[in-house]
Amino acid sequence: MSGPLARLARAALRRVAPRAFLALCPRAGSDELGRAGEELVARALHRAGARIEARRLRTPWGELDLLARDALGLLAVEVKTARLAPRPRPRGEPPVPLAAGRRPGARVDGRGRVRLERIARGLAARRRVPVRAEVWEVLAGPGRATLAVRRVADA
Numbered sequence: 536m537s538g539p540l541a542r543l544a545r546a547a548l549r550r551v552a553p554r555a556f557l558a559l560c561p562r563a564g565s566d567e568l569g570r571a572g573e574e575l576v577a578r579a580l581h582r583a584g585a586r587i588e589a590r591r592l593r594t595p596w597g598e599l600d601l602l603a604r605d606a607l608g609l610l611a612v613e614v615k616t617a618r619l620a621p622r623p624r625p626r627g628e629p630p631v632p633l634a635a636g637r638r639p640g641a642r643v644d645g646r647g648r649v650r651l652e653r654i655a656r657g658l659a660a661r662r663r664v665p666v667r668a669e670v671w672e673v674l675a676g677p678g679r680a681t682l683a684v685r686r687v688a689d690a
Contacts, residue, residue: 550574557675561618572616572673573600579671585610596654608665611655613647615639616673640672 549556549567553574560567577587585605592599601612617639643651655668 553578568616568618568675569614572675573614575673576612576614576671577601577603580605580610580612594654594657596657597650599651599654602658608667609655609658609662611651611658611666611668613643613651613668613670614673615642615670616675619674619676638672639674640670643670 545556545560545563545567548559549571553571556563556571557568563571573590577590580601580603581587583605585603587601587603588609589602590600592602599611600614601610603610603612651668651670655666659666
């Protein structure tokens with residue numbers, strides 16, 4: 536099924552059940568994959584006690600995927616999502632971990648880190664509260680999604 540109704544159904548599934556969306560829509564585009572990853576990270580932050588203040592926040596210094604507030608202050612979050620293809624391995628062997636350079640968070644290179652730090656410093660100056668900057672990775676494997684956090688910088 537395609538067309539406006541299908542797009543609407545996919546968007547609703549992505550918002551309501553992002554893990555199910557990742558499992559049921561293996562050919563989702565990069566934008567849909569990214570939005571599902573952002574929803575998963577927002578839910579994980581909420582479970583950890585943070586309040587989501589903004590999504591896809593446009594600032595003078597760049598766009599930020601999520602802005603959350605917790606007991607320590609503000610948290611500027613960049614979310615990177617990727618699909619994992621099943622890797623061949625002998626039956627009964629443990630999964631082979633991804634090399635560090637192949638993880639989605641590795642796409643935040645030096646310029647990306649500088650941009651994220653600049654956004655965090657700008658928000659800290661405007662709001663006069665401590666701001667941390669983090670990169671969260673969402674790895675969507677066959678039939679499941681896992682979260683991994685990797686800190687980039689403190690601002």
